[in-house]
Amino acid sequence: MPSHLHNIPALKENRRKLRSNLTPAEAALWKILQRSQLDGRKFRRQHSVGPYILDFYCPSEMLAIELDGAHHFTDAGTENDQERTSFLENLNIKVLRFENKEVFEQTEGVLEEIRRNFKKQM
Structure with missing residues (x-):
């Protein structure tokens, strides 16, 4: 994957915030x-x-994890998420999405799903 797509300088301040x-x-x-x-x-x-800031990214696995709050469950939010996922999948980045509440209510299930998507065994 082209390195110029990662952490482009124009998004640095937004990433920091x-x-x-x-x-x-x-x-x-x-x-x-x-x-x-x-x-x-x-x-x-x-x-x-690219133009997207991922919640979490594992470079060795090319795995993105996105946590979705209420705004993701609107028509516009769903459309934006589909565009983001398509862009990332075209770069061979797998995208996992979890609702915020799953992190608190089903932590082990979230972690198990992340592990299931690891390509390599370490």
């Missing part, structure tokens, strides 16, 4: 994903690919 203002669900999942705690996989938070 998002990292400083994680949603409660993002903060909870980040505590589990940071420092390669999940099966040794390194995740980045608020990593951009």
Whole structure:
């Protein structure tokens, strides 16, 4: 994948703001994903690919994790998510989506789904 699509400078300030203002669900999942705690996989938070800033991205697995709040369940939100997913899948990035409440109510299920999408065993 072309490296010029990752963390383009024009989005740097926006990425920084998002990292400083994680949603409660993002903060909870980040505590589990940071420092390669999940099966040794390194995740980045608020990593951009092209024009999109991903909630979490695992470069070695080419795996994006998006946490969806209420605005994602509107017609416009659904359409934007479909465009984002298509863009990323065209770059061979797998996208997993979870509702914010799943992070709190079904944490182990969320982690198991993430693990199921790891291509490589470490």
